[in-house]
Amino acid sequence: MTAFIPRRSFTAEHELFRDQVRRFIEREVTPHHAQWEKEQRVSREVWLKAGAAGLLCTVIPEEYGGAGADRFYSAVIIEEIARAGASGLGFNLHSDIAAPYILNYGSEAQKRHWLPKAARGEVILAIAMTEPGAGSDLQGIKTTAVRDGSDLVIHGQKTFITNGQLSDLVIVVAKTDPAKGAKGMSLVLVEAERKGFSRGRNLHKIGTHAQDTSELLFADVRVPAGNLLGETGKGFQYLMQELARERLQVALELPGELVVHVRVRRRRWRGLLTCKREYAHRNHRNRCDHQHPPRHRPSIEQHLPERKRERYNMARCPSRPNCSTTTTCTSTQTRSPRAATPTLSSSGGCSHWSRGCGCLTCRAGKAASR
Numbered sequence: 001m002t003a004f005i006p007r008r009s010f011t012a013e014h015e016l017f018r019d020q021v022r023r024f025i026e027r028e029v030t031p032h033h034a035q036w037e038k039e040q041r042v043s044r045e046v047w048l049k050a051g052a053a054g055l056l057c058t059v060i061p062e063e064y065g066g067a068g069a070d071r072f073y074s075a076v077i078i079e080e081i082a083r084a085g086a087s088g089l090g091f092n093l094h095s096d097i098a099a100p101y102i103l104n105y106g107s108e109a110q111k112r113h114w115l116p117k118a119a120r121g122e123v124i125l126a127i128a129m130t131e132p133g134a135g136s137d138l139q140g141i142k143t144t145a146v147r148d149g150s151d152l153v154i155h156g157q158k159t160f161i162t163n164g165q166l167s168d169l170v171i172v173v174a175k176t177d178p179a180k181g182a183k184g185m186s187l188v189l190v191e192a193e194r195k196g197f198s199r200g201r202n203l204h205k206i207g208t209h210a211q212d213t214s215e216l217l218f219a220d221v222r223v224p225a226g227n228l229l230g231e232t233g234k235g236f237q238y239l240m241q242e243l244a245r246e247r248l249q250v251a252l253e254l255p256g257e258l259v260v261h262v263r264v265r266r267r268r269w270r271g272l273l274t275c276k277r278e279y280a281h282r283n284h285r286n287r288c289d290h291q292h293p294p295r296h297r298p299s300i301e302q303h304l305p306e307r308k309r310e311r312y313n314m315a316r317c318p319s320r321p322n323c324s325t326t327t328t329c330t331s332t333q334t335r336s337p338r339a340a341t342p343t344l345s346s347s348g349g350c351s352h353w354s355r356g357c358g359c360l361t362c363r364a365g366k367a368a369s370r
Helices: 012-039 044-052 071-084 091-105 108-120 178-184 235-251 253-291 306-315 360-369
Strands: 125-128 144-148 151-162 169-175 185-191 197-202 213-224
Touching: 012 044, 012 071, 044 108, 071 091, 071 235, 091 108, 091 125, 091 169, 091 185, 091 235, 125 151, 144 169, 151 169, 151 185, 169 235, 178 185, 185 213, 185 235
Parallel strands: 125 169
Antiparallel strands: 144 151, 151 213, 169 185, 197 213
C-alpha cells in the first residue's frame, strides 16, 4: 500500500511477505470474487490454498501448526485483503480473532486437535456472540449451556456470525449460570456436525456480499463438558481481554478500503466537481444579467479563479442591455462588472464609443459618424 508517511514498523521481511500475499490474492481471489459475491460465500478451496501458502494462523506457534510470526504479518494480510477489496475472505476472524481464544484459554488437547487443522484451512473457525436481542451488550445474551451429567446442553440463537455458513467449529458464548449475569458466562466449542445445530439464513447485507454472515441455531445441542473453553464462568472476562485487540485489527482494514474507494471514485468526483463549478458560474452570470439592474448587480469576481475572472470581465459589455454585441468588448469600463449602463449617443453608439470600445454598437456608431 502507498504510504504518505514512512512506515517504520514493517521490515524487509514483512514487505517480502506482502508481495507473496498480493500475488496470492491476484491469482486465487480476485478472478473469483465476483462469482463469490453472487453466491454470498467464498469457496472452501481458497481456504485450503491459503493454508498451504501459510496465510492462516500466522501468529499461532509452530508447535500448533502456525507460523509463529509476529502480529505485523497478520497486519500485512489484513491490509492486502482490504487493498484488493476482497471483502469475502474471513481470514482475519479465523486466524486473529477465533484461533487466539483456543490458544490462550484452551486445554492442551484442544490446542493440538484444532489449531493445526485451522492453520491448514481444513477447519474454519467462527465465534458466536451476537444475538437478535443482544449486540454490543454481551451481558444480555440469552443462549444457555446447562450442565447435564457429563454434557453441556446448549439452547439459543445467534445472528450476524461471520463464517457462519462455512464454519466447522464455533466458539459459542453462552450462560452456564444465568443467575450470575456476566460472571455466569462461558465459552463452549461446538462442532458443526453436532445434532441440534443448524444454520439459518445467509444474511443479505449492503456490502461485503461475498462474506457469509449467518444465523446459527442451537436446539438443545449436546456437547461433552470437555468442550468448555477455559474455566466455567470466565467467558465474559476472556471476551474483554481479547476484544480490544480484535477492534484494533478491524481498524487495519480501513486504510486499504479507503484506497479502493478513492481509486474508484476519483475520476467521478473530479468530473462532478468541475460540472458543479461551471454550472454555478453560468447560473450566477445568467441570473445577474437578466434579473438584476446593472447598478445593483452582485459581483462574483471574488469567487472566481484568476484566469476565469479575467475571461468573465472581458466578456461583459457595460452597455447591456442596450448593447447587442456577442464579442469581447475592449472598453476600459468593461474591467468593472459594476459599471453603470451607458446610454446611446446620437451617433448610434454607446456613450463610451469614443474611448475605444470595440463592440458592434460602438463600431456601427463610428461608421455613421464618419
